Amino acid sequence: NAGVMxxxxxxxxxxxxxxxxxxxxxxxxxxxxxxxxxxEEGLKFMVYLQKENIIDESGMPKERFSAEFPKEGPSILRIxxxxxGDSAAYFCASSPGTGDSYEQxxxxxxxxTVT
Amino acid sequence: xxxxxEDPQALSIQEGENATMNCSYKTSINNLQWYRQNSGRGLVxxxxxxxxxxxxxxxxxxxxxxxxxxxxxxxxxxxxAADTASYFCARLGGAGNMLTFGGGTRLMVKP
Numbered sequence: 001n002a003g004v005m006x007x008x009x010x011x012x013x014x015x016x017x018x019x020x021x022x023x024x025x026x027x028x029x030x031x032x033x034x035x036x037x038x039x040e041e042g043l044k045f046m047v048y049l050q051k052e053n054i055i056d057e058s059g060m061p062k063e064r065f066s067a068e069f070p071k072e073g074p075s076i077l078r079i080x081x082x083x084x085g086d087s088a089a090y091f092c093a094s095s096p097g098t099g100d101s102y103e104q105x106x107x108x109x110x111x112x113t114v115t
Numbered sequence: 116x117x118x119x120x121e122d123p124q125a126l127s128i129q130e131g132e133n134a135t136m137n138c139s140y141k142t143s144i145n146n147l148q149w150y151r152q153n154s155g156r157g158l159v160x161x162x163x164x165x166x167x168x169x170x171x172x173x174x175x176x177x178x179x180x181x182x183x184x185x186x187x188x189x190x191x192x193x194x195x196a197a198d199t200a201s202y203f204c205a206r207l208g209g210a211g212n213m214l215t216f217g218g219g220t221r222l223m224v225k226p
Contacts, residue, residue, distance in 0.1 A: 004157075033213055042203050042216035043158070056213065091157060098212040106150075106158040 002027070004094050004107035005074075012113045019079040019086070021110045025094030032075045033093040033104060034060075034067060043091060049075060082114045121204060121217045129225050134191040136220040138204035139184075145207065147180060147187045148214070152201045161189075161202075196226045 005024040013019050025032050030051050035043040045059040049069035060067065064082075069075040079086055089111050093104040121138050128134055138147070146165045150158040164171045164180045164187065171178045177190040191198055201221045205214040 035214075035216075042218045043205075043214070045213040045215065048213055059213070093158075093214075102212075103160050103163070104214060105160070108157040111155075 004092055004105050006090075006092050006107035006110050008110060009108060010111050010113070012115060013082050014115055015083055016081050019082050019112055019114075021077040021079075021090050021092075021112070022074040023077070023092030023094075023107060024074040025092075026096075026105055029094035029096050029105070031095045031098060031102075032069050033095075034075075034077050035091045035093065037089045037091060037109075039088075046077075046090075079112075082112075084114050087112055087114045121202070121220045123220060124218065125221045125223075127223045127225065128194055130194060130196055132194055132224075134194050134198070134222055134224070136189045136202050136222070138187045138189070138217055140187075140204075140206055140217075141185065142206075142208075144182070147178075148205045148207065149176075149178060149187075149189050150203045150205060150216075152203065152219070154200070158203070191222075194222075194224045196224050198222060199224045 004026055007022050032049045034046040036046055037043045047060045047067045048056040052071050064080045066078045089109045091109045092107045095102040095104045144166055146163050148163045149161045151161055152158050162173050162178050164178050166182055175192045180187045201219045203216045203219045205216045207214055
């Protein structure tokens with residue numbers, strides 16, 4: 001059973017370009033979480049999605065950031081018109097359910113560098 | 116404000132020594148989780164301790180929880196160079212059941 005997969009692992013974008021980060025959850029997992037980690041810091045929650053629904057996006061910036069988890073295919077985190085401050089590691093996690101009985105399994109992350 | 120503040124922020128020990136990391140949090144919890152992150156990699160779940168538990172063991176790991184002090188500690192016994200990593204505590208909560216992480220402790224184990 002493959003783990004959570006993220007691609008690309010590394011992404012370089014110039015200021016003003018768009019970044020698309022993809023996350024394929026573990027098989028059988030319908031809950032996806034995106035977290036952002038700045039250098040030397042812990043992870044910060046961005047958004048929680050189930051298939052075709054955004055459940056909680058309270059941690060996501062209101063502008064330029066969007067996320068989706070379509071019925072088919074991976075979850076996508078999209079950052080438009082990137083700025084240097086968007087440089088970070090973006091991690092996706094998936095779980096089979098919600099609540100404290102369910103562990104979140106993390107992907108290896110996408111490291112975004114904005115030049 | 117961020118839940119789960121770890122201390123120390125950085126810890127350097129010799130192989131074979133024990134490493135203790137502490138985590139404090141602000142609000143009530145159902146459980147507290149500890150994760151490890153190797154440099155440049157994703158997070159690995161280590162152990163979950165529930166609010167009605169005081170201590171939990173997993174191999175060389177021992178986690179304690181004191182809900183009256185809103186604190187937890189992670190002890191790694193007989194450390195190895197391979198234990199070098201960042202360690203984070205995290206609380207599960209919110210409408211989305213997301214994890215709220217502390218800033219982490221960067222552990223270096225010297226061979």
